[in-house]
Amino acid sequence: MESLQRDIVELQGTVIEVFSRSGPIRCPSWKFPDKASCDLDLVSLLEHYGFAENDPELAQRSHVLLLELIIDRLLLLLQSFREYAENLISEGPSSSPSGAMGPSMSVGLAVRTYWDSMVKLGSLYQQLVMEKKGNKEDVSRRDQAEIKRTRSSCSQQSESDVTILGMQGSSLTSSIASGQMCGHFPNCIPSPTTEPPVVPCEACEKAQTSLREVGHAIVGLCEVQNLPSSLGKFLKTAEETLRARPLSVVDIDYWAAEQGKDVSRIGKHLRTLTELVGPLKVELEAAQKQVEDLEARLQEEKEAQEQQRKEAEQSFEKKHKESLRRVGRLEKEKEDLQNKTITLEKNITTLKKKLRFQEAAIQELEQAQMDLLQNMVNKAEVRLLEERLEAQSGQLEDVKEQLGQATTELDKEKAKAESMLRHKESLQAKQRALMQQLDRLDQECEGLKTSLANEEEERFLMKERLKETREKRREAQHQLEAQQKLTEKAEREKASAEHSASELQRSLSQLGELVQEMKEKERLLVLFPDLHVPVEAQFEGTGDVLEDMAKQLQANNIRISVLEEENTRLRAALAKMKEVAQQEGTKVLPPTQLWNQSSADALYEDGGVPAPIGGPAAVALQGVAIRHPSRHDTLWSRCSRSTSATSSSQRTLGNPPSKPSSGESFAFAYKDLPHVKGRGRGSRAHQK
Template identity: 50%
Template sequence: MEGLQDGKMAHLLVNQTCMESLRKDITDLQGTIISVFSRVGAVRFPSWKFPDKVSCDLDLVALLERYDFAENDPEFTHHSHVVLLELVIDRLLLLLQSFTGYTENLISEQVVPPYRGTGPSMSIGLAVTKYWDNMLKLGALYQQLTAEKRPSKEETSSPKRSLQAVKSENEPSKRCSSECSESCVTLPSFRSSPLTLSAISGPLRNQLRVSLDEKSAGGANQGSRSIHSQTIESCPEPCDACRKVQDSLREVGDAVISLCNGQNLPSSLSRFLEMVEEKLNQKSLTAVDLSYWASEQSKDLSRINKHLQTLVESINPLKKELMESEKEKDKLKKQLETFENRLQEEKEKQKQQKKEMGLLFEKKNAESLQLVAVLKKDKEDLHNKEDKSHLLLERDLKMVDKEEMIKLEDQVRTLAHQLEVANQHLNWATMELDKEKAKVESVLRHKESLQAKQRALMQQLDDLDQQCEQLKASLAEAEDAQFVMKENLKELQQEKWELHRHLEEQQKLTERVEQEKRTLELSASELGELIQEFKEREQLLVSFPDLHIPVEAKIESTGDVLEDMGKQLQANNIRISVLEEENVRLRIAVAKMKQAMQQETPKIVSPTQLWVQTVANHAYEDDRMLLPTEQSVFLEAEARSPNKPISIGSAARSRSQHGSRDDPPSRRSSSRQRPKPFSEEAVQKAVFTFSCEDAAVSAYARVKGRGRGLGPLARCARNQQK
């Protein structure tokens, strides 16, 4: 039955009808959630299916398109079915959370739901418990309101009875008085309407409650006083409280409509006012109209609240961006101020250099002018001197002697030399002037290059700002990529550690298996040798049985007397060792029984001789060097359990451990006391009774076959020669 149920469940998990039903359920739940959000606002809680996302922000259309029925892929269909079930749970949890928000709004009497941030992660049990607590609070509040309404209903019942009596008396005035009764009845109905009271803000709601209570009480008293004076000609008008309340509602409605129009929002109240425009002009509205008015006005207020929330949500990041841009602007201003200060310093340096160059140029120019004036003066002096010299020459030619001519020539040479010096000085001044002009031109070119550098620096500053923005964006992308790479690296390292640990475990397991394999191979080889020795012992015992059996039962020998006697001696030694072991156990048992009997009744019992002296002497003489070792081997075999065979190594260790010990007590006491001989039947019984000692016998046979086979053969040969 369980297998059939599992098969049915597996078939349902890949059934297309079930998946379509789940998709329809998810769509219906999402529609209900949207209708609840239109009244409550978006409820922001972490998703149950996707904890890293907000439940109201899930893209259900994409999820439904992704997880759909696939005919050729049953595993994916099974996975999609499970995901759709989890989405149903997620939507139900969100619906419970939105119901909780709606009940909280009703309890706190808030028309416009407050802005809620992302709530904590909540389990299904906690959400159900919270919803049930809010429902209990809402039920208690409803019971309190019903308890408060009962006395008010009892108070208003008496005016209604008198009003009905007057109506029955004055049937002609029934139509006129119906308007008054309707307007008066709308007051308690308007006051008791939870939708109307919830659609008005807190202070206005309290004011309306007080005014409605007062006016309802006053209207009831006035009706009871003036009801006897009603006639057909004097029709009552609506009370002042209703008119004031409706006027205030109209003012509030106009303000809400103007606010919606100013924010380019659709207004439900404006459409409602267009529908009841004729009633507003003719008469006052009824309680039903006022309830519709309040509901439409609450819709507009919720729409305005959502719009304000979106504006606040959009303004907050803009404010942050504005603050960041102002910070960057301050940084740029500081940088610009530093650049301007540097530029001003460069300009001042250039002005100072320009002034210095101007002064130097003026100085050099004045010096050059002075040199030119001096040169002109020297030229004039030279011309004058030349003229004078010519005149003097002419006069000297005429009047003086040759000596004077020589003096004049010397003067001409000196004047020519002075002229050359003046020309050199003039050339130097012109060269200095050209150098200063070149310096001034270089200064001007340097100024132009500095201006070009300034423009290039400004352009470079703009480029650096753009590069800074690009680098910030690339840095954010690089940080995201680095974070992703770190996560991937952590996962890879963890997988590497797990693989390394698994590899170490496999290596340890392999080493352990190899060690067990070696031990098993060693034990198998030992068991093979032991089996071979068992076969040899069995063949020896079968070939050479006891010598005291009847002649008819003897087995044929091999023909070699020495070999047959040696093997017969080995078989007899094996039987002797087995009997000696049995004697040791019997002595121990007799000693224990004797001790127990002495404790019960102190009687002295002489020990019974269990072995013949001559037989013991012969056995002791034949193999006096081997019996201690055999006894130790058999004692060790007796200490072991029957399920554990004696291996070759253990027998060798037992021989090495007991090889240096003294002779057993039976041999030490052989000179003083010898046991009585056993009969042939007793020996056979001892051999076949203690079959559990086969392991010890096999060990003894192995020892006898390896180490002591030649001794008895040699003794038999000596006896034959004698």
């Protein structure tokens, strides 16, 4: 099972390495289909399912689960291989989203898809190899054609100097090339253009040899770096054809061109290497730092484990010594108890012997007593014998009591010995348990050492996750600050709105009070009109008759509406009074005189209107004719008002009201009096 656990850990490491190249693959797990295969917590699974000596069923179940986990990891590894191969074939990562869950595959289907991807990759590799071979053949053909051309030109140049001299362009280029070569080397004297050099100078030979050495060095460098070399092919052909002869100007030009190609190729390769090596160095330094940190942590963990192990060993040694001391002490106590039991047994045997002797003596005394009693020889002797018998019986009882005490002590000592033996057995069992615990601690120490590496990897992953969470937390804090600002602004707006609402409520309440006051004023205006305005009082108007008439009409409408409300209330009160009167069965009283003669005469004399008297129902307002309360007909009022454009309205007195007679209804016709000018407003004197 330990080897299976190590295999699972190694497979997981390989899976992580493949994920670093192909990216994570999210697919359902073969063992746990409800979870992603890459999200399984293998550390907790390996810790939970381990070898258990005391529970064979758990050990068997753990063994089966470890085998299933190996199958799960192998299946995930095949799927990651397939993904990596598909990425290589498509020359880039797959277009599937990284967070999406892939389809669930069986082992056979996963192996089949992996084999198909490998077949595709093999066919692609064969195509690339064929293309590379074709390119190499084309390059070799071109190189051979160029070499043939150079050979033919060199042979023609060496065969006839006249043709070289005849060709003006060739002689010019050769003279320029030789001048450049000699310019590089001061010991070389350039030859005139009209006379070609028959024998090369020593400096040119040295320059060509150094050039060949440099070329061989460049070719060797290309071979070491696995780079194609154009100069290598030219060197092979030149060595085969020219051998030790010096090179011509055309050959040197071609040499320089090929060497420049190789040098540029090497420079590009060096640049790519430096670009690759730079981040690798940085990663290497970071990895070395991590390794140093991990080694330091591992050393600290080892020291801590060693310290714990030493402490455990010391505690075990102390406990072992204490147990040995206890065992020795118990053995000594056991030996003492055994000695005590032996002495007690000896005492018991001696006491038993004494008891037997005493019983024999008692029997003898009893026999003697019997003999004495039978013989009745001497009463004094009998008394002495009786006294001796009583003394011997007392001694016998004392010996019996001592024997009982000795037996009880013996039982107690036996119980103590048995308890000490049981205590010794329990100490031995504790010692065995401590040994097993020490072995288990050693196993746990090894498990902790193995899990330390996994914990370090998890710690590294947790650090990365912590960085991501910190970034997310910063973003959330920024968003929270923005939201707090918005909430503060909203609260300020809310406070201002509440303040404005309270002000509006206050203004509405004030307006309501004003409306109530105006209604009360209108009601009082209608209820108490001014009837005794002096004659000289002029009507205060705007001067516009139509506007004044419209305002008067509006005031009259207000008075009419208020009077209608009063009439409805009076009708309701009258109906209630009628119902009460009908229920009580009261008789209708004869009508009372509501108009006194003296008051009527005074009215006629003074030219005023008397105030009506009577009950609460007998109420007369401006222009209202009131009948007796016994009558239930409606009240009629007649008002006439004449308005002129030049002067205020005047009221004239028509027929005076007739005197009321008892038993008859009277009608009071009120018309405008000549001495009263106004618009129906009552006077305080009339109200009184």
